[in-house]
Amino acid sequence: MNCTRRNFLIGGSTTLFLSGYFPKISFASMQKKNLIIISLRGGMDGLTAVPVIGDKRLKKLRKKLILEDVLNLNSDFGLHPKLEIFHKLWQTNQAAFVHATNIPYTGRSHFDGQNLMETGAHIPYKEKTGWLGRGLLASNIIGKGLAISLPMPLLLRGVPQNNNFFPSPDFVETKLIDQIYNEFKGEHNELIKSTLDTIRQRPLSMQIATDSDDRKKLALEAAKQLKDKSGPRVAVFDLDGFDTHAAQGGVDGAHADELEEVNKIVTILHENLGQAFDNTLILTLTEFGRTIKQNGGYGTEHGYGSAILMAGGLLKKSQVYTDWPGLKKKELFEGRDLNSTIDSRAVYNSAMSVCFNQDPEFLRKEVFWGDELPDLSQDLFKI
Amino acid sequence: MSLKFYRRVAFGLSPNDKPDKDPLNWALNQLDTIPNLLWPGIIPTEKELRKKYGEWVYGDREVLRKKFKNDKHAYKKAKDELRIKTGEKYFELNEHAIRHYQTKYSKQPVFERFWLFWGNHFAISEKDFLAEFSTGPYQREIIRPNMVKTFEEMVQSVTTSWCMIHHLDNSESFGPNSKKGMEWGETINENHARELLELHTVSPNAGYTQEDVIQLAYIMTGWAHKWDRKNLETGDIWFDQEMHQKGDKIVLGVKYKNDAKRELAKVIHDLATHPICIKFVSTKLCRHFITDEPTEDMIYPVIEAWNKSNGSLIEIHKAVITQAYKHNENTHKFHPPEIWLMQLSKMFDLNIPLSSEKMNYSFSSKPNRRQRQLSWILREIGHSPYRAKQPNGWSDFEVDWVSPELLLRRFWFSSVELPILVKSGNRSHDFILACLKNNFEDHENMASLIENFRFGTLDFDLGQKYGVICNLPGVLKV
Numbered sequence: 001m002n003c004t005r006r007n008f009l010i011g012g013s014t015t016l017f018l019s020g021y022f023p024k025i026s027f028a029s030m031q032k033k034n035l036i037i038i039s040l041r042g043g044m045d046g047l048t049a050v051p052v053i054g055d056k057r058l059k060k061l062r063k064k065l066i067l068e069d070v071l072n073l074n075s076d077f078g079l080h081p082k083l084e085i086f087h088k089l090w091q092t093n094q095a096a097f098v099h100a101t102n103i104p105y106t107g108r109s110h111f112d113g114q115n116l117m118e119t120g121a122h123i124p125y126k127e128k129t130g131w132l133g134r135g136l137l138a139s140n141i142i143g144k145g146l147a148i149s150l151p152m153p154l155l156l157r158g159v160p161q162n163n164n165f166f167p168s169p170d171f172v173e174t175k176l177i178d179q180i181y182n183e184f185k186g187e188h189n190e191l192i193k194s195t196l197d198t199i200r201q202r203p204l205s206m207q208i209a210t211d212s213d214d215r216k217k218l219a220l221e222a223a224k225q226l227k228d229k230s231g232p233r234v235a236v237f238d239l240d241g242f243d244t245h246a247a248q249g250g251v252d253g254a255h256a257d258e259l260e261e262v263n264k265i266v267t268i269l270h271e272n273l274g275q276a277f278d279n280t281l282i283l284t285l286t287e288f289g290r291t292i293k294q295n296g297g298y299g300t301e302h303g304y305g306s307a308i309l310m311a312g313g314l315l316k317k318s319q320v321y322t323d324w325p326g327l328k329k330k331e332l333f334e335g336r337d338l339n340s341t342i343d344s345r346a347v348y349n350s351a352m353s354v355c356f357n358q359d360p361e362f363l364r365k366e367v368f369w370g371d372e373l374p375d376l377s378q379d380l381f382k383i
Numbered sequence: 384m385s386l387k388f389y390r391r392v393a394f395g396l397s398p399n400d401k402p403d404k405d406p407l408n409w410a411l412n413q414l415d416t417i418p419n420l421l422w423p424g425i426i427p428t429e430k431e432l433r434k435k436y437g438e439w440v441y442g443d444r445e446v447l448r449k450k451f452k453n454d455k456h457a458y459k460k461a462k463d464e465l466r467i468k469t470g471e472k473y474f475e476l477n478e479h480a481i482r483h484y485q486t487k488y489s490k491q492p493v494f495e496r497f498w499l500f501w502g503n504h505f506a507i508s509e510k511d512f513l514a515e516f517s518t519g520p521y522q523r524e525i526i527r528p529n530m531v532k533t534f535e536e537m538v539q540s541v542t543t544s545w546c547m548i549h550h551l552d553n554s555e556s557f558g559p560n561s562k563k564g565m566e567w568g569e570t571i572n573e574n575h576a577r578e579l580l581e582l583h584t585v586s587p588n589a590g591y592t593q594e595d596v597i598q599l600a601y602i603m604t605g606w607a608h609k610w611d612r613k614n615l616e617t618g619d620i621w622f623d624q625e626m627h628q629k630g631d632k633i634v635l636g637v638k639y640k641n642d643a644k645r646e647l648a649k650v651i652h653d654l655a656t657h658p659i660c661i662k663f664v665s666t667k668l669c670r671h672f673i674t675d676e677p678t679e680d681m682i683y684p685v686i687e688a689w690n691k692s693n694g695s696l697i698e699i700h701k702a703v704i705t706q707a708y709k710h711n712e713n714t715h716k717f718h719p720p721e722i723w724l725m726q727l728s729k730m731f732d733l734n735i736p737l738s739s740e741k742m743n744y745s746f747s748s749k750p751n752r753r754q755r756q757l758s759w760i761l762r763e764i765g766h767s768p769y770r771a772k773q774p775n776g777w778s779d780f781e782v783d784w785v786s787p788e789l790l791l792r793r794f795w796f797s798s799v800e801l802p803i804l805v806k807s808g809n810r811s812h813d814f815i816l817a818c819l820k821n822n823f824e825d826h827e828n829m830a831s832l833i834e835n836f837r838f839g840t841l842d843f844d845l846g847q848k849y850g851v852i853c854n855l856p857g858v859l860k861v
Contacts, residue, residue, distance in 0.1 A: 111773040
C-alpha cells in the first residue's frame, strides 16, 4: 500500500470535517429502519479483518500472522477470508468499512474501554447509560430495543422497556407471572413490574427454550423480530474472545474464529431479514485495536485504532472509508498501534441519525454532550 | 422486628433455626471471629492450586503448542487430557461447593455475608485461568483472614497477593528508569495502580489525575511474580528492586521518598485512611445491606465507627449491621441471583451443594453432571461468582439484575430445576408452609397463592409452587 496521509480519505468524500446537514424529515421514509450493533469485546484487530495490501512493514512485523487468500476489496485493502458475507455484500454496495477508527480512548484497558465504547463518554464508569439508549430516548423510540444477551447491556440502557433474548435451557412457564403480578406493589417494585410487563408482551416465539450458546438460533430469532413491522428497531449482539494475546493466527486461528462468528451472524441476518435488510444498518463496535507487531506468543497486544465492519441496505456504497494514518513507526500511536483518525462515535451518531430519522446535530448534543463529531451520514449512508 | 432482617444480613432461617429473641445482638455477635470453613471435602491451599495452574499453563503453552503446532485436532485432544490431569475443569466447581456449603451451614452467616461483600469489592474478574485455579483460594486465604483486621491491612494483603497482581498485570509493570526497564526498554502498566485508586480505595471522587495514576504505578513497580522457565507466571510474589522506578513520587499531593519496597505500605496507608476512601467504602457497605441509594444518616455512623476504631473491620461491620437493623422496616434491597439462591437453599434446605463425597474427583475424566450442577445453575441464573466481567465485580444495583431474561432465568430455576433439588422428605405441602412461616410475616398470603397446588407432590406441582414463591417481591428483595 502506497497511501499516506496525503491520500486523504480513500473512497470517501472530502466532507469529513465540512459536514452540512440536510434536514431529512421532509423525505424521511416512513418505513421502519433497523440499527444492529455487534459488540466485539476484547479488542478486534482491524488489520486482521481489513488488512492493508502490500505494506512491507506490516509483513515484516507480523511474520507469523500473515494472511494468505485475502479477499479483494480495492487496490489498498483486502478482507479476511472468513468475512465472506461482507465480500459478497460489497459487490452490491451493501458492505463497507471504516478504518483507523476508535472511540477516543487510549488507555488500553479492556474494562475501561468497553465501558466507554458503550457509554460513549470520556471517563470510565462515570455514565450509567449507553449512547444507543440515549439515542433512542432522544428520538422518542421507546420499547424498541432488543439485546441478544442475558443482562441488559449498558449500551442500550437509558431508555425504558427494552427487551432481551437469551433463553434458558428449558421452557419457562410465564403463566406463573399472572399469579404473582399483582403482588408487585409500590414504587420500589416498578422496575420489576415493568420488566414483567415486557415479558408478558413478548411474542410467543421468544418464549422458546433454546441453547443460548448457539448464536445461530439467537440471530435467527433477532432477524424474525426485526423484520416485524411493529417489532424492535434496534438489536445489540455481544461477542467476546477478540483478546488474542497468543496464537492469534492468520487465515485460521483464534482471531479468525471470532471473525467467523461475526460472519455467521451477519449471514443469518441477511438471509432472514429479506427485504428489511434494505432498511437495515449493521455496525460492529470494539474497545480498541491491536498492536502492529506480533508478540512472543504469536499474538498481539492491546492497541488503539481498529475498524468498523458495516453491512446493510442503508449503506451509501461499498468503500473503505478512512483517513489512513500510515504504519511507519512515527505514524503509529505511541510507536506501536495503528492510529485512530476518525472518532468512531461520529460513525455511530450518524448511523443513529439515519435509522432514527433524527438531526445528527440534535443527537450529538443529546447523546454525546455536544462533543465535536462530524456528520458522516452523507458519506457513509443513504439519506 | 420483621423476619426479613435474617435475609437482609444473612441467608434467612433454615427449617431447624428459630428466630432469636434479640436479632441485633444475634447478628453483632457473629463478627468478632473468623468461623472455620466447614466443607468436609478437600480444601486445597492457594499454593497447591497455583502449582496446578503452573502445570496447566506450562503444559499447554510450552509443551503442547510446540508439539502439535501443525495439527489442530491432536493439539485439542492433548489439551483436553491436560485439563483433566490438572483439574482445570474441576477446581472452580469445588470452590463453589466450599462457598455455598459455608453460607448454608455457617454458625456465623452474617460474617459470611461480609465475606461475599469483600470478595466482590476486591473482585477478581474473569481472566486467564484465575476462576479455575486462583480466585476461590484468594477468597479463602486473602480476604477471609483479614476480615477481623483493619481495612488498611486488607488492602495491603490484597494488593500484594498473587491473584490480584496477576489479575491486574502488575508483573508487567517496569519503572522506565529501573535497571530492567532501561535494559529492556520497558515501561509501566497502569492497570493495577488505576484500580487500587478507583475501585479498591479512594474512587474517582478523590479527583486523582492521570499523573497520580502514573506515580502510583511507579511506586508499585517491582511487586511481581518471580518468573522462571518452568513456573512461568505462577511464581511467588516478591519485590524486584531491578524493576522498581527510582526517585521520589507524588500521589494525591503527598510526596513519597525513594524507599524501595517500603513505599507501597506508606501509600496504601494514606489511601486506606483517606476520608474519601472511608466514605466511598462505607457507602458501598450500606448499599449492599440497606438500599441501592443509602442516605447520609445511614452512612455517617459507619464512617464514625471507622474513624473511632482506626479502620477496624469488626467495628465497621457492626456499625453497618446496626444501621441495617435500624432501617430494616423502611428500606428495600434487591438480592442478586447468587444470594437469592443461597437463601433458597437455606430456607428450603435444598440439596445443594452436592455432598463432599460425591464432589471427590479422580483426575481421570471430566467432572460429572452432578458435580457441575451448582456451577451450572449459577451460570444459568447469570451470577457465576468468580467470573465477574470487569474488575469492579458484580453490581450491587437492582437495575443491573433486572432484564426480561434474567427474571425468566429465575422462573426457570425455581419452577424447573429447583424441584429436583428438594430432598425426598421435604416434598409435602406442609413442609413449604412451615418454611414460609419461619421466614416471612406474610406467609399466609404467600401460602394462599399456592393453595391451588396443595395436593400435588409431583415435580411439576413443586415447580408451580416454588415458581410462584421464589419470585415474589418479598423473596427477590427484602
